[in-house]
Amino acid sequence: MSFVHLSVRSCFSLLEGTTPPEQLCRLALARGHSTFVLADRNGLYGLPVHVLACEHFGIQPAIGSLLDGATNGQPVEALVLPTSRAGYAALCRAITARHAFGPAFDLARHLLAEPSQAELRVVTPHPALLRRLREGLSRRELYVELRRRRDPGLEELARELGLETVATAPVVCGEAADHEAHKVLRAIASKRTLGRLDPGALASSEAWLQPAAAVAAHFWDEVGARALRNSAALAEACRFGGAEWGYGVLTFPRWEGARPxxxxxxxxxxxxxxxxxxxxxxxxxxxxxxxxxxxxxxxxxxxxxxxxxxxxxxxxxxxxxxxxxxxxxxxxxxxxxxxxxxxxxxxxxxxxxxxxxxxxxxxxxxxxxxxxxxxxxxxxxxxxxxxxxxxVANHVCFRPRAALREVARSHGLPDAEISAVTSRLPYFHAGASGRGSVGGTLGSSPLTRGIRLDPPWDRVVALAETITGLPRHLSxxxxxxxxxxxxxxxxxxxxxxxxxxxxxxxxxxxxxxxxxxxxxxxxxxSLAVIRDALAAAREHGHDPPRYEELDVSEDPRCEEMLARGETMGCFYVESPAMRQLQSRSQRGDFEHLVIHSSIIRPAANAFIREYLRRLHGGPWEPLHPRLERILQGTLGLTAYQEDLARLAIELAGFSAHEGDGLRKVLSRKSDLRLADVRARFAAGARERGLSEGLIDSVWSMMESFAGYSFCKSHSASYALVSFKCCYLRDRFPAEFLAGVISNGGGFYSTLGYLGEARRLGLRVLPACVNESGWAWRGEGRALRAGLMQVRGLRKQAAEALVAAREEGGAFLSFDDLVRRVEDLQRDELAQLARAGALEALDESNLARLQWRIALLARRAGAGALFAEVQPHCPAAPAVSDLAPAARLEQELLAYGLPLRAHPLALWEPELGELDVVPAREVERHVGREVRVCGWLVTAKLVRTKSKEAMEFVTLEDRSGLIDVTVFPRVYQRHAQVLHAPRPVVVTGRVEEEFGVVSVVARRIRSWWGACLVPEPSFLDADRSEEDLLEA
Missing domain, CATH: 3.30.1900.20 (glyoxalase-related enzyme like fold)
Incomplete structure (x- = not known):
């Protein structure tokens, strides 16, 4: 008996297969298979992972793809297996064509027209496809597929067409128990509930990776025995060629120029x-x-x-x-x-x-x-x-939230019920996968406290854990x-x-x-911020250096800013963690900034404290004398990815190439080669006389550090950009912050940046129909809102307004604006009025402006433009203008945030009754418990070493920023309160470390005295990928 699985689908058969290639290889080895063909549907998505897994487990890799399409208007599918480099290229082209044409892809037509068809082997059970392909393919290239449930008609067709049969046992699951997950994936793919799922969309319950003997039992006769032997022969012919097929061989593009x-x-x-x-x-x-x-x-x-x-x-x-x-x-x-x-x-x-x-x-x-x-x-x-x-693609995988939502939908649960659960599942756990990733979070997170999960939620959670981490689609x-x-x-x-x-x-x-x-x-x-700030500075009569000439890495004023941590808005160095590190270090020079931007990483507090202790003169000894030269610049501590390679070279005799390989394996954490690399490092270190304890210490340091570090050259490149930002913030603060807000992507909310603008002595001005463009604009000591900030104002309408102003000059009156800007709708005009953007016209009284807009709207009819309406109307009645607090509320409606004052100004009288300490005075209370009140402007959720959730948050009041540490026990009690869209009152102890103060929260509560609750969107910072990494 000889049988090889030719049709194994992994989880890279998207929304169909349930098992990663690594697990398939592990199971294959345990069940006596020395090889199998990974043939995912319409793709080679998992090929690189499969090749690595086969190498690790000693499995002979073989590849192909299950291509589906149509023949004579009927759906068909076929295994297409390459036997050479030319065949591999032909398979890649066929898969590409399948995705271009979709389900109507004429598989037979494509294969018959393929110049390298002789280098492919095609296996299919579909008679129509077999007959059509037989017109051009030989018996060496085309096979009749026999599955466990034998079809005598196919055996007869094989004899008629003069073709060999081949035995298959299609696999979509590693284990029989995974079939339920397969059903859920198919339901998600078809957007149906499990009860309405078409049975034809499902694989058989026997479609798991069975031992060869179990499959052979279905092929007991002479025809079956021959089909089994053919499966092994076909697998041997289709062994993956690796480098012979050009895979893994450096493939460079060619430069086309006048000389070599x-x-x-x-x-x-x-x-x-x-x-x-x-x-x-x-x-x-x-x-x-x-x-x-x-x-x-x-x-x-x-x-x-x-x-x-x-x-x-x-x-x-x-x-x-x-x-x-x-x-x-x-x-x-x-x-x-x-x-x-x-x-x-x-x-x-x-x-x-x-x-x-x-x-x-x-x-x-x-x-x-x-x-x-x-x-x-x-x-x-x-x-x-x-x-x-x-x-290059991203393989987008199921995260806990998405997995829970999709599985719940497959069980027919209503969206409202699903959202009540998933909306409280923290994004912090998005990287988790597998058993406990969903259920554990639901049971432990304070954000999900009080949620009652009756059946079928227990089954939903279990299945969500099963599919979490599986690839869902490409991006x-x-x-x-x-x-x-x-x-x-x-x-x-x-x-x-x-x-x-x-x-x-x-x-x-x-x-x-x-x-x-x-x-x-x-x-x-941030590069766009620098570009826009430099352009604005030139527009305002200054002569700053061009970007490529802006080397300010030794500018004393920039160094002083960095040493104080006054870097809000500055790329790579504006997160609370980075600002605190800069302040604690009291170093702002380029070399130290390069170190600091690399050592900021999750769960690194103890490491950073040790670094600061040494930086400020504390004694230290290297782990080993050989490390002193390598790590002298970073005080004996690993800071860069290069350090890992250098340690391996110096302590274990690695080559430069091997050292870089170690760095890659460590950074990927789950890499199958980790144990092998660890053994190689330990063996080399022993040969050089290192003790087992020292080997363990060095390896632990390297392993804990690797996943979050950067190479020194990366940090140095970004430090240059940081210095450019610091220079612009110092010399042209209004132009710089205008660029930060307009381009988005900063670490803080717009509210946070406006507070920083006021602390820098800038006036924050509302949008103006005679002054504003689409983006924010800074000049001198003022920062003016752009029309982009006005909620509900279409960009098309804003551009029409600016074009009319540029063509015909400033708007002279309200009537003039309405007449010349035909694109403005009544709701947009009302928003401009609320925003204070019409104050430069003949009518600055907001109440009367709103009366005039309402009158125009009545004339125009509901939803109409004002274009054909005579804008002139009788004088508005004598109405008092709105009180300052009411004006502020109108700004909240127009901008989503208060523009000309801090939001706490709405409750200034009540603040005194709370006995709160303003941000600027917190440093006077070190060692004492205080109460502070502010708006949340940024937050960072992290895990402790014991995997408990805690949070670092930054609050802002009218005088400045307050950094608050919320340890796990307090976070468990108060997380829901902390993120409520209203002022937050924190009671806690003021602590100081290396000259920097923060509040360690003991109690957190929302301040319910708010007379208006703004929409929460303006509280959320748009954080870039790199900023998330630096925190």
Whole structure:
């Protein structure tokens, strides 16, 4: 008896398979299978994961895909298995075509037209498809599929067509018990409840990874025995070729220029360094720069990477405001080509983190562009490289919230009931998966306290845990682009994303494993802030340096700001954690900022305290004398990713390539190779005389640190941007904060930035129909709201207003505005009035303005524009203007936040009765319990080492910011109160550490004296990916 599973679907058969490739390999090994074919539906999504898992478990990898489509108008499907590199490329093209045409894809027509059809093996049970394919495929290429429930008609058809049969036992689950999860996934895919699910959409309950003997029992006769043998023979013919198929082999695009790439790279690099260092010839460059350049060029040329650098150089040309980051910033070549902007020689950046002699995977070059210019960059890529380019995918997986919601819907529970549960499940647990990830959170989170979960919720929670972490669909990676020498579909299938760009079926790690070279072209809102602030400063008569000339990393005023932690709005250094670290360190120079931006990470408080203790003169000894030289600059502590590689090289004899591999495995945490790397490190360290205790200590330090660290060159690149932001905040605060608010993506809410503006002495002005554009605008000591801030005002209407003003001059009156701006609707005009945007006209009394708008609306009719209505109307009655508090309430309705005063101004008289300590006086109460009151402007939920939830929050009152620490016990009691959209009163003890104070909360309550509760959206900061990482 000989049988091999040819039709195994993993969880990468989206919303169908239930089991990850790693688990399939583990089960296959346990059940006696030495190989099986991973044949996911319409894709190779799981190929990189499968190859790694097979390598780890000693399974021979084999791949294919279950392609579905139509023949003669009827749905069909077939296993398509490649036998060579050409066959693999043909399979990639077939999958790409299937996604282009959808379910109507004519599978037979495509396969018959495929030039490399002889390198494919096709297995199907559909008679119509078999007959049509037999017209062009030989008996060596086409097989009749026999499944466990034998169909005599298929055996007869095989004899008629002269084809061999092959035994299959389609698999969608690793275990029999997983079938219930399969049913739920199919219900989610079809948007139906389990009770209304079409039985034809389900796999058999026997579709789990059974031992070969169990399958063979269904093929007991001579025909069956031959079909079993054919399964093994087919699997052997379709063994995955790896490097022979071009998989895992570096695949670089080719630069197309007038001269050879190597010559162009050398000349361009020398020219760039002459410009960077201000010398007339290469001989004028410092000796160590020339030596570093020759070393890099030699390695780059030998590795065949010259084309890669030139392509990235061409991409950034014409975009002066960029930030090359990541490990590429350690390259002098990248610095010379203006891909990066940090001098790697001056800052001692570790080139081997980017590229080393033994590296087999491609290096990454990451470049940030202003967020609103990135699409232009991508358009350039696809215009120039067309079918040779695609973006990298993200595999979007079920998170606990989504899993719970979708499973509950499949059970027919009403949306209102579902939302009552899922809306209280904290996003903090989004990274969790598997058993306990949902139920544990529901049982332990204070946000879900009091929720009663009657049946069928117990079953819903159990199934939600089963599917949490499984891939659901693809999305587009924020900026990863791959360019190949020939058609990209020879290397990986692609599909078209909703935004219209082609995307690979692999995410970034899989792309790298496959040998494809990724270039990250990412959007960065702070680069747009810098661009806009510089432009505004020039518009206002100043002469600031251009972006590329703005090197202020040694500016004393910037260093002082950073040392005080006065960095709100400044990229990478504005989070409360980072501001506190800067204040506690009392260091604002570039080198310390690079360290600090790398060591800020989750659960790092003890590490940071030890760093600060040493920084302020505390004694310390390195774990081992060999580490003193490596970690001297960071006081004996690991701060950068490079430190991991250097430790492995120094203590365990790793090569540079092996050290970088260790860093990657550690950073991925769940990597199957972790145990092997740990054993290799320990063995090498023992050979060099390290004790077991020291080996464990060093490994623990490395393992706890790796997942959240950055390479030094990355932190240095971002530190340059931080300094630029600090310079603009210091010299042009109004223009800078206008850019921060307009571009969004900051760590704080707009309310928080307006409070900071007032603390900097700026006046905050309302929008004005005669002064405002779409964006916020800063000039001198004033910050004016943009029309974008007015709720309910369409951008089209705002642009029409600005165009009318530019064409015909300032609006002279209310009637003039209504007559000239035909796009304005009555609700929009009412919002402009509430916002104070009409105060520059002939009528500034808000009550009378609202009377006139109501009269116009009555004339125009409900919902109509004012275009055809004579705007002139009788004088409004004598009505007193609104009181200040009522005005503030109107601002809340118009802007979603109070603009000309802090929201606590609404309750100023009552604040005195609360006996609260204002933010500016908290530092006078160190060691004492105080009561503070403010609005929540940002919060960071974290886990302690014991996995308990706690939160760091920042409140703002009229005098400043108050940092509050909410430890687990208090968080459990008060989390729901903390995030209520109203003032928060915190009672707690004031503590000081290294000169920085915070309040440790003992009690938290909402202040119910609020006379108006604003909508909560203005309290939520739009936090960027990098800001989330830095906290």
């Amino acid at each position: 790439a190597v010559e162009e790279l050398r000349e361009s690099t020398l020219a760039g360094l002459r410009r960077r260092y201000g010398v007339a010839s290469g001989a004028g460059l410092p000796l160590r720069v020339r030596q570093r350049l020759e070393r890099e060029l030699d390695l780059v040329v030998r590795k065949g990477f010259a084309d890669y650098f030139l392509i990235v150089r061409d991409l950034v040309e014409g975009f002066p405001r960029t930030c090359g980051r990541g490990s590429a910033a350690a390259s002098l070549i990248a610095y010379a080509l203006s891909i990066t902007h940090v001098d790697p020689v001056r800052h001692d950046l570790f080139f081997e983190r980017f590229l080393n002699e033994g590296r087999v995977h491609p290096p990454d070059i990451d470049v940030d562009f202003p967020w609103d210019e990135r699409d232009e960059v991508l358009a350039r890529v696809f215009q120039r490289w067309g079918p040779r380019a695609a973006m 587009v990676h924020p900026g990863g682009v791959v360019i190949t020498p020939g058609p990209i579909t020879d290397h990986c299938p692609t599909q078209t994303a909703p935004k219209g760009v082609p995307i690979l079926q692999w995410e970034k790690d899989g792309t790298e494993e496959a040998g494809l070279v990724k270039i990250d072209l990412l959007g960065n809102r």
